[in-house]
Amino acid sequence: GESVGLHLPTLSVQEGDNSIINCAYSNSASDYFIWYKQESGKGPQFIIDIRSNMDKRQGQRVTVLLNKTVKHLSLQIAATQPGDSAVYFCAEKYYGNNRLAFGKGNQVVVIP
Amino acid sequence: DTAVSQTPKYLVTQMGNDKSIKCEQNLGHDTMYWYKQDSKKFLKIMFSYNNKELIINETVPNRFSPKSPDKAHLNLHINSLELGDSAVYFCASSQEARAEAFFGQGTRLTVV
Numbered sequence: 001g002e003s004v005g006l007h008l009p010t011l012s013v014q015e016g017d018n019s020i021i022n023c024a025y026s027n028s029a030s031d032y033f034i035w036y037k038q039e040s041g042k043g044p045q046f047i048i049d050i051r052s053n054m055d056k057r058q059g060q061r062v063t064v065l066l067n068k069t070v071k072h073l074s075l076q077i078a079a080t081q082p083g084d085s086a087v088y089f090c091a092e093k094y095y096g097n098n099r100l101a102f103g104k105g106n107q108v109v110v111i112p
Numbered sequence: 113d114t115a116v117s118q119t120p121k122y123l124v125t126q127m128g129n130d131k132s133i134k135c136e137q138n139l140g141h142d143t144m145y146w147y148k149q150d151s152k153k154f155l156k157i158m159f160s161y162n163n164k165e166l167i168i169n170e171t172v173p174n175r176f177s178p179k180s181p182d183k184a185h186l187n188l189h190i191n192s193l194e195l196g197d198s199a200v201y202f203c204a205s206s207q208e209a210r211a212e213a214f215f216g217q218g219t220r221l222t223v224v
Contacts, residue, residue: 043216
């Protein structure tokens with residue numbers, strides 16, 4: 001299930017199920033939209049990006065969807081594994097000044 | 113070899129002190145960043161440098177002064193530390209016009 005409160009929004013998912021993480025962005029001028037994964041005690045790590053002129057991009061077990069009409073970005077993780085437990089951030093990059101700005105994180109907890 | 117390295121990893125200091133955090137990247141990237149991550153995991157961009165020049169200076173107190181002696185280094189000096197400066201600070205680098213950024217392991221600053 002998903003919960004939002006004083007802490008990070010948390011998505012609990014059974015191992016092997018698919019996960020969907022959502023993000024609303026604000027800057028329509030961004031050139032790239034990006035997903036990062038942050039494991040406990042580590043820095044954020046790049047997962048996948050999508051150019052602003054695309055609406056879908058697939059990677060290994062991950063798919064990013066971009067809906068510019070409603071300024072919405074999502075990350076789908078197929079067959080979620082325990083190693084996918086982390087905080088996930090969406091980010092936007094604008095080439096004009098190389099500004100890389102992050103959205104709020106979403107905690108994913110994989111239940112074995 | 114570590115791509116983006118920050119030192120120190122932990123820093124505990126008293127209010128009013130001045131401290132520096134160092135960052136080095138060996139990726140040959142043009143752009144370097146500093147981010148502050150608070151207790152709610154929000155990643156806030158502080159500064160961005162491109163080829164040793166300051167490009168982005170978000171609303172950050174002027175007690176924070178970045179210095180880039182060359183494009184492989186971006187250090188962060190903080191004067192007159194305050195309790196609210198306690199956070200994890202991340203350095204990152206990216207190639208201009210590329211989406212992917214590489215992050216250091218973070219520096220946990222605790223002001224007492």
